[in-house]
Amino acid sequence: MSQPSAHDVVVIGGGVTGAGIARDLSLRGLSVLLLEKGDWGGGTSGASSWMIHGGPRYLEFDWDTTRLSTKDAGHIVTIARNIVYRIVFIIPVLPHEKNNIERMETAMEVYDRFQPLKKSHPHVRLTADEARQVEPGLTPDLIGAVSMEEWGVDPHRLVFANVEDAIAHGARAMNHTRVVELMKDGGSVIGVRYRTADGTTTEARARVVVNAAGPWVPEISRLGGADVQLRPAKGIHLVYPHRISKFAISAESIDGRDLLMVSHGGFTLLGTTDDDFYGDLDSMDVMADEIEYLLQAFERVFPAIRRFRPVRTTSGVRPTLFKWRRYEDELSRRYQIFDHAADGVGGFVTIAGGKLSMYRLMAEETSDAVCRKLGHQATSVTASTPLPGSESDMEPAEELARRCGIPALAVVKLQSRHGSHAEAVLDDSRSGRLVCRCEPLTEAELAYAARSEQVQSLADAFRRVGLAGGPCAGAACVLRASEIVGRELGWSASQRFDAAREFVRGSWLGRAPVLGHAGWAQEELVQGSMRGLLN
């Protein structure tokens, strides 16, 4: 066992909520230890739809929730301005849908009142012909459409920006570190015992321990002798390695749920399902009927969808608050903060439920609860303090590209991850050569991620810089990437090979469910390129 440490607060869970809490508390001057059993944003946050939205669906249930959600989305858009981007939906209306065009436009007119809170434009209404003019892939059956604007964000970068800023303000943050025990003194939690990736077990004492473990909240709660019940809900997305449509498109599923097809930069997410989940949170399979459920819905509004080739799937579990009986959407994304002193367990706070779009508010309110317990007076400043990379305006991509001698599109992608810090990443560079052409990603950025962004595996590099996320599925880059990361982390030749093999095997789990005819042909090519890695 290595040397124990002492902190004001230990936060368990390195998703967007845990990272947001660590940042909030660090900015308030408290000493914080943030622990994540996998990688930053590797659970529910990373499996989200990559959107900061205002929640128009809550208009049916509670306008205050829409106002709160939109207002906090506005804060996130402000503090992360260089890594967010506009997403414009075309919402097609078909005959006999639950909402006709007048109802749909009414909802958008109401939503328009909230849109300025998050710096978004009001809707427009389109005739069927106009909708097909801007999005020719829409079905000829539609009777009209309305537009709606939301914001997109790479959740992995959003999580890491929070982690990075927490560290900059004095926090310690460790990924691949599992909490194995909550230390107790009498009825109170007084710290945690954790195991790092190399197997070392260490103790950290804390005045308050925060459980922000997402769907793993019940498991961590039990370690502390408390009981928090969730109703976990599985959601999957199909991932296409290109932009399928210019605008995001919504569709109604067979059971009346709203599904989305959203292009983010260079790829498209189509999802999502929402099913009760009883299985192993660390091992989820994507089922053929889940894929069919999504495609069936989109085929009605975008008939050519089956002609496009998905390359993988994502799956995650929402940490939905427990409620018996049928879900109502207004409840399913709410959150709750539990001070377990009420259950006789002191020094222990849990945050459960919620959604990516309200992470900052959830973090602020949880931090308020922690500060009340500690008698700490400082208030939250996260609504106005920019995240790393969003402190100043970005240089035009063309100029940075010319000066650094790399393709302008590589700069565009670099800036989408690092914002105004992009040049610093390149300044730290050894090579501007492209290692992953799909992305496109430079060797310099990958080396920087390994050196400065807590990348410990190629899967971490996928989350941090998009490595191997494109159409080649790693065939063209994974071995070279392993060399670059391995050089930075001091891996031996066999460790580099093993890292590549582990990555290929891991990514196969998400690819197998969506391989169609062309997909299998590509898989043959990929396997040929990766000879030896799949054995």
Added chain:
Amino acid sequence: MGRADSLAKLALAYGVHQTRRRLSPPRSQLQRLLDTYAPDGLRPLTPEEQERHPQLIGCINCGLCALAAGRMGKTRLPDLASSYLRLYARLGDGSSDIAGDEPDWEAAAAACPVGVPLPEVAAMVRRLAAG
């Protein structure tokens, strides 16, 4: 209570909406949509491009086209064709990447293992990049 209140307010909004629709003739809002989002690079595909879109973006980034066209290691088309297509919403930012001499598109297309029509891809990329 919250839900009843919300539904009542929506019903009122619906009444106002219907009245407004009756009193003022509808006007096309298409141009407003296009003008609003032009700075974000949201330029529509033509119907012909949309019809061919699944083929145009079928690239698996194997790099054989670049080899055939003598452009291996270059950062222009065709070896980054799929990247350009994936990012065509931002092509205005990257237009310098596609300036310069033309590779042998026919040779590049002939080498493509998944049959991407590269001359069409190039035409679409250049059209979108031109804004």
